[in-house]
Amino acid sequence: xxxxxxxxxxxxxxxxxxxxxxxxxxxxxxxxxxxxxxxxxxxxxxxxxxxxxxxxxxxxxxxxxxxxxxxxxxxxxxxxxxxxxxxxxxxxxxxxxxxxxxxxxxxxxxxxxxxxxxxxxxxxxxxxxxxxx
Amino acid sequence: xxxxxxxxxxxxxxxxxxxxxxxxxxxxxxxxxxxxxxxxxxxxxxxxxxxxxxxxxxxxxxxxxxxxxxxxxxxxxxxxxxxxxxxxxxxxxxxxxxxxxxxxxxxxxxxxxxxxxxxxxxxxxxxxxxxxxxxxxxxxxxxxxxxxxxxxxxxxxxxxxxxxxxxxxxxxxxxxxxxxxxxxxxxxxxxxxxxxxxxxxxxxxxxxxxxxxxxxxxxxxxxxxxxxxxxx
Numbered sequence: 001x002x003x004x005x006x007x008x009x010x011x012x013x014x015x016x017x018x019x020x021x022x023x024x025x026x027x028x029x030x031x032x033x034x035x036x037x038x039x040x041x042x043x044x045x046x047x048x049x050x051x052x053x054x055x056x057x058x059x060x061x062x063x064x065x066x067x068x069x070x071x072x073x074x075x076x077x078x079x080x081x082x083x084x085x086x087x088x089x090x091x092x093x094x095x096x097x098x099x100x101x102x103x104x105x106x107x108x109x110x111x112x113x114x115x116x117x118x119x120x121x122x123x124x125x126x127x128x129x130x131x132x133x
Numbered sequence: 134x135x136x137x138x139x140x141x142x143x144x145x146x147x148x149x150x151x152x153x154x155x156x157x158x159x160x161x162x163x164x165x166x167x168x169x170x171x172x173x174x175x176x177x178x179x180x181x182x183x184x185x186x187x188x189x190x191x192x193x194x195x196x197x198x199x200x201x202x203x204x205x206x207x208x209x210x211x212x213x214x215x216x217x218x219x220x221x222x223x224x225x226x227x228x229x230x231x232x233x234x235x236x237x238x239x240x241x242x243x244x245x246x247x248x249x250x251x252x253x254x255x256x257x258x259x260x261x262x263x264x265x266x267x268x269x270x271x272x273x274x275x276x277x278x279x280x281x282x283x284x285x286x287x288x289x290x291x292x293x294x295x296x297x298x299x300x301x302x303x304x305x306x307x308x309x310x311x312x313x314x315x316x317x318x319x320x321x322x323x324x325x326x327x328x329x330x331x332x333x334x335x336x337x338x339x340x341x342x343x344x345x346x347x348x349x350x351x352x353x354x355x356x357x358x359x360x361x362x363x364x365x
Contacts, residue, residue, distance in 0.1 A: 006273055007315035010308040013280055017304030020283070020360055021341075024301055027355040028294050028348075068347050071340050 022079035025072045026107045029114040038117045048113060050105025053080055056112040063119035064126070073115055080108040135192070142332040147180040149339035156346040162295075165351070168218040169299065172211040173339060179204045199261065206264040209271045213241060216275055216282070219300055223285055240278075244270050269314050276307040287360065294353040295345050297360065302341035309334050 039045050042056050060073070083101045091098045135143065153173040157163045163170050183201060190196040217237040221230050248266040252259055282300055291297060313330045316323060 003315040003318040007312055007319065010273075010276055010311035010315065013276060014305060014308035014312060017279075017283070017301055017308055021298065021301035021305055023360055024294065024297050024355065027360065028298075028353065030356075068344065071344050072348070075341075 018075075019079065019082075022075055023104075023107075025076055026079075026111045029111050030107065032114050032117075034113055035117050035120070038113055038120065042113050042116065044110065044113050048106045048109035050083075050102050050109060052109035053105060053112055056109055056116055060112055060116045060119065063116065064123055066119060066122055069115055069118065073112070076108050076111050080105060083108070135187075139329065139332065142329065142336065143180065143184075146332055146335040146339065147177055149336055149343065150174075150177040150180065153339045153343045153346065156343045160346050160350070162346055162351065166218070166299070168211070168215040169342065172208065172215045173342070175211050176208055176335075176339075179208060202261055202264045202268075206268050209268045209275075210241070213237075213271055213275055216278055216303060219296070219303070220278075220282055222296055223282060223289065223291060223300075240274060241271075244274050269318075272307060272311050272314060276304070276311045279304040279307050292354040292356070293351070294355045295349040295351060297355065298345040298349065299342060302338060302345065305341070306334065306338040309337070 044052055083105050087101045150173045154170050157170050186197050186200045220233045245267055248270050252262045252266050317327055
C-alpha cells in the first residue's frame, strides 16, 4: 500500500518536474536573438510554429554535435514528443489544450533554432582554428 | 559480475560525476555549491571503491554487499545535505539559514528513527536492513522536500537559471528513484529488469548538473512565469 502510494506520488512529481525542467531549458534561450543566417535557413524570425521543430532538428543533426548541449536537446525533444502525443490524444477531449500545446511546441522549435545557431557558430570557430593552424 | 553494458554505464556515470566537479571548479562555483560538489566527489570515490571491492571479493560476497549498502546510505545523506543547501540558497534573502539547518537535522533524525522502528522486528541482518530502509525513506523525503522547494521557487519568483535547473534536475532524479524503489518493492520479480535502472538514473543527475554549471553563469536569469504551467 505504502509502495503504491510512493509510486503514484513520484510519477506525478516526475511529470511535473520534467515539464518544468524542459520549460526552464526553453526559457533560458527564449530571449536570445537568432542570427540572420539561421533566420534565413529556418524561416524563423522572432516567433516559430510547432511544425518548424522537426525541420530545424533535421538541420541541427547536420551540424557537428556539441557535448554540452546534447542533454538539453534530448530533454526538449522528449518534451516535444510528449506535447505532440497530448495533441493527438487529449486535445479532442480538452480543446483548450490545443492552444497551449501548440505554443509550447513553438517554443521547442525556437529552442532548437537557438541550438542550431550555437552549433553553426561552433563549427565556424572550429574551421577558423583549423585554417589558422 | 556486471555485464559489459553494466560496466559501460558504470564507467560513464563515474566520469559524469567527476565532470560535475570539474565544471563547477572551472566556472568558479565549487565553494558556492559545496555540498552538491561534495556529493558528486563522494559518488566518484564510492564508484572507484565499489569497483575495487568488486574485483577483490566478487559481486556475491558479503564484503561487496555491505560496502554497497553502507556507501549508498552515506551518499543518500550527502545528497540530502546537498538539497538542504539548495534550500538555503533559495531562502537566503529571508535569512532563514538557521531554521532550515535545524529543520533538516530534525527531519533526518526523524527519518532514521522511523526506519529503525520499521526494521526493529526483524532481528536477521537488522543493520543492513536498516540502512536499506533509511536510503529508501530518505529518497522519498528528498522527493517531498524537493517538491516543496519547487513550490517555494515559484512562490518567491526565483529567477536564477542555474539554481532553478539544479533543483529541477534533483526533482526528476528523486522522483525517478523513488518510483524505481517502489516498483522493486511492489514487484520483486522485476528485480532483474530493474537492475540497470539505478546506474542509468545515476547518469542523469550528474549530466544535468554539469549542463547547469557549464551552460549558465550564476548571473543568468529567466522569467519565472515561463516555468509554471499554471502561470500560462
